[in-house]
Amino acid sequence: MNQILRPLLGAAALLSLAAVPAHSAPAGKAARIERGQLLVENVPETPPEVRDRLQQYVNTRGASFQGFTPDGGVLITTRFADAAQVHKVDFPLGARRQLTFFRDPVGGASVRPGGSDLVFSKDQGGDEFFQVFHLDPSSGRITQFTEDGYRNQGATWRRDGGLVAWSRAGKDSGDYDILAANPADPGTRRQILDGKGAISPIDWSPDGTKLLIGESISVTKSRRFLLDAASGVLDELTPDLDVAYRGGEFSADGQSVYLVSDEGSDFARLIRLDLSSGARTVLSPQFLPHDVEGFDLSPDGRRLAYTVNVDGASALRVLDVSRGAPRELTAPTLPPGVIGGLEFDAKGERLGLTLNSSTSPSDVYVFDLKSKKLTRWTQSEVGGLDPERFVEPSLVRFPTFDSASGGPKEITAWLYQPTTPGPHPVVVSIHGGPEGQSRPTFSSNIQYWVNELGLAVLLPNVRGSTGYGKAFVDLDNGMKREDSVKDIGALLDFIARDPARFDASRVIAYGGSYGGYMVYASMIMFPERFAAGVDIVGISNFVTFLENTSGYRRDLRRVEYGDERDPAMREHLIKISPLTKASALRRPMFIIQGYNDPRVPYTEAEQMLAALRRNGVEAWFMMARDEGHGFAKKSNQDAQREAETLFFEKFAGVGKAAGHLPAAGPLLK
Numbered sequence: 001m002n003q004i005l006r007p008l009l010g011a012a013a014l015l016s017l018a019a020v021p022a023h024s025a026p027a028g029k030a031a032r033i034e035r036g037q038l039l040v041e042n043v044p045e046t047p048p049e050v051r052d053r054l055q056q057y058v059n060t061r062g063a064s065f066q067g068f069t070p071d072g073g074v075l076i077t078t079r080f081a082d083a084a085q086v087h088k089v090d091f092p093l094g095a096r097r098q099l100t101f102f103r104d105p106v107g108g109a110s111v112r113p114g115g116s117d118l119v120f121s122k123d124q125g126g127d128e129f130f131q132v133f134h135l136d137p138s139s140g141r142i143t144q145f146t147e148d149g150y151r152n153q154g155a156t157w158r159r160d161g162g163l164v165a166w167s168r169a170g171k172d173s174g175d176y177d178i179l180a181a182n183p184a185d186p187g188t189r190r191q192i193l194d195g196k197g198a199i200s201p202i203d204w205s206p207d208g209t210k211l212l213i214g215e216s217i218s219v220t221k222s223r224r225f226l227l228d229a230a231s232g233v234l235d236e237l238t239p240d241l242d243v244a245y246r247g248g249e250f251s252a253d254g255q256s257v258y259l260v261s262d263e264g265s266d267f268a269r270l271i272r273l274d275l276s277s278g279a280r281t282v283l284s285p286q287f288l289p290h291d292v293e294g295f296d297l298s299p300d301g302r303r304l305a306y307t308v309n310v311d312g313a314s315a316l317r318v319l320d321v322s323r324g325a326p327r328e329l330t331a332p333t334l335p336p337g338v339i340g341g342l343e344f345d346a347k348g349e350r351l352g353l354t355l356n357s358s359t360s361p362s363d364v365y366v367f368d369l370k371s372k373k374l375t376r377w378t379q380s381e382v383g384g385l386d387p388e389r390f391v392e393p394s395l396v397r398f399p400t401f402d403s404a405s406g407g408p409k410e411i412t413a414w415l416y417q418p419t420t421p422g423p424h425p426v427v428v429s430i431h432g433g434p435e436g437q438s439r440p441t442f443s444s445n446i447q448y449w450v451n452e453l454g455l456a457v458l459l460p461n462v463r464g465s466t467g468y469g470k471a472f473v474d475l476d477n478g479m480k481r482e483d484s485v486k487d488i489g490a491l492l493d494f495i496a497r498d499p500a501r502f503d504a505s506r507v508i509a510y511g512g513s514y515g516g517y518m519v520y521a522s523m524i525m526f527p528e529r530f531a532a533g534v535d536i537v538g539i540s541n542f543v544t545f546l547e548n549t550s551g552y553r554r555d556l557r558r559v560e561y562g563d564e565r566d567p568a569m570r571e572h573l574i575k576i577s578p579l580t581k582a583s584a585l586r587r588p589m590f591i592i593q594g595y596n597d598p599r600v601p602y603t604e605a606e607q608m609l610a611a612l613r614r615n616g617v618e619a620w621f622m623m624a625r626d627e628g629h630g631f632a633k634k635s636n637q638d639a640q641r642e643a644e645t646l647f648f649e650k651f652a653g654v655g656k657a658a659g660h661l662p663a664a665g666p667l668l669k
Helices: 048-058 444-453 470-476 478-496 514-525 542-548 551-561 567-576 603-615 634-652
Strands: 033-035 038-041 063-068 074-078 085-089 096-098 106-111 118-122 131-136 141-144 150-157 164-170 177-181 190-193 199-204 210-218 221-228 234-236 245-250 256-261 269-274 280-282 291-297 303-310 313-320 327-329 338-344 350-357 360-368 373-376 394-399 410-416 424-430 456-461 502-512 532-536 589-594 619-624
Touching: 038 634, 048 444, 048 634, 063 106, 063 338, 063 350, 074 106, 074 360, 085 106, 118 150, 131 150, 150 199, 164 199, 199 221, 199 245, 210 245, 210 551, 221 245, 245 291, 256 291, 269 291, 291 338, 303 338, 394 478, 410 444, 410 478, 424 478, 424 514, 424 634, 444 456, 444 634, 456 478, 470 478, 478 502, 478 514, 478 567, 502 514, 502 634, 514 532, 532 634, 542 551, 542 567, 542 603, 589 603, 589 634, 603 619, 619 634
Parallel strands: 063 360, 313 338, 424 456, 424 502, 502 532, 532 589, 589 619
Antiparallel strands: 033 038, 038 619, 063 074, 074 085, 085 096, 106 118, 118 131, 131 141, 150 164, 164 177, 177 190, 199 210, 210 221, 221 234, 245 256, 256 269, 269 280, 291 303, 303 313, 313 327, 338 350, 350 360, 360 373, 394 410, 410 456
């Protein structure tokens, strides 16, 4: 599918930097110190020995497949300086030739069908206000063809390469319009549809007259439409269904579309929808107890590749769908890991993909369907470290707090265990979303914690996580929000039951975004069971979060968390918000934030920091003025990881402080 990787929803109006003092602080507050683009409080200077040992781990990098080029090469994104850029690779394990050179990361790239020029997307400083650009590789000239003042997503090539369609929304609007243009000539830009809701183009019909449009409503509900590109008439494909769709591609004859849908199933399946009759045919195994995640159809419509999420790892399958019932074809044997970026070449003879595993960063592979040969195209550096020392996680299971009263029977978690004798201090790393999933992917951060600091790391998939069926996803909605926090309590019980492996007196809560909320909430609900916590771009108050998150994502978040405009729900959201119960936070806390964050505004961090100060709690703080929802630039990532190391040394008694820290100690009064 010739579509740029669509960025996640979210962007925000920037507030005045005057609100972020760099050098002075009111009485009772720690001084806010400026270190380049970083503003920090209470964060010590990094000793040379910590920085030196971290260097190898922070200098790992990965490569992601972006598509084939007409001469048989591939496009990838990878980082050689401060941010990921587009590169071209001409042959397997060949040199990478850099094509873009920006201070900010490039989010994705796609080659014009039948041509060599390409389009890519990029924001500024993590504001997620994405613009889309055209690159002429012969001249190196780059032209922005979207308009400033709008957020743009879903850029998708027409199959003849003549046009790109995309969607855009204004700063405070939740409604996206559909536009099209020849990206080499911004003057051809025109609006096709005055849209409603979070819509985006997915694919062009083979004759170029129609667009498949997707609308995102929630993780468990979405819609699909056909848009007539000439008249602007929009028709919903299945208005009678209340289901979730993923992706979508037209068949080669344009008479049907392929989709991932959870219709009639707890799990997402691969289907073919006949456009004239509306009949749906399930192509993946009908009773497969796992989600189909993504797929790609070859341009000639004969072959289809798709991935299945099996307890977090990806399984790849290839089908012949040229006639009658689908027929299973030989798929490549891949190391265990997570697969993304599936795309066939123009002839449908090669399949490109990105593979990321727990012991290897992302790399690009190509599978030749004729020879059935899998070829590795990139081999990303691991900072000179010995990959044999990287720790593979094991999947552990533990009962839920309500398993005996009708709740889910168990929760799973990925465990990274040091090879040295225990008991070990523990990091409980909680994913965001909340519709996310912890998966066995490579993290040099985790490998450093385990191998150098001697920390055990547990990544739980509490209720509300994806990958375990739509019923499981819904278990934390609305008034049930804190049930997912209670799942962390069950994990703490699991830790306490195994004193040979885990030191239950030295547990650090760690998480970002919604995972940051979970850090706050878990430390409030179980105050004596954590030694400290690290929050990254986390929600501290659901009401202020919903009122201040970017306008074009606010309604999507209301579906998940509840509508703060409803008095009863507002009362509930305030009741469960960490800021309401902040007086219970009595352990040291490290808050990390991007100033330009469009999803969780930096004010969420500032108000929690103020509450911690009132408690007399030791609070570390780090904010980057050139980042958004998490740190994307390597220089900022390095500083974050150095500071986290010092925090773990001080409050978990690891590294230089190993053996010198008593048990978590009494709560501050």
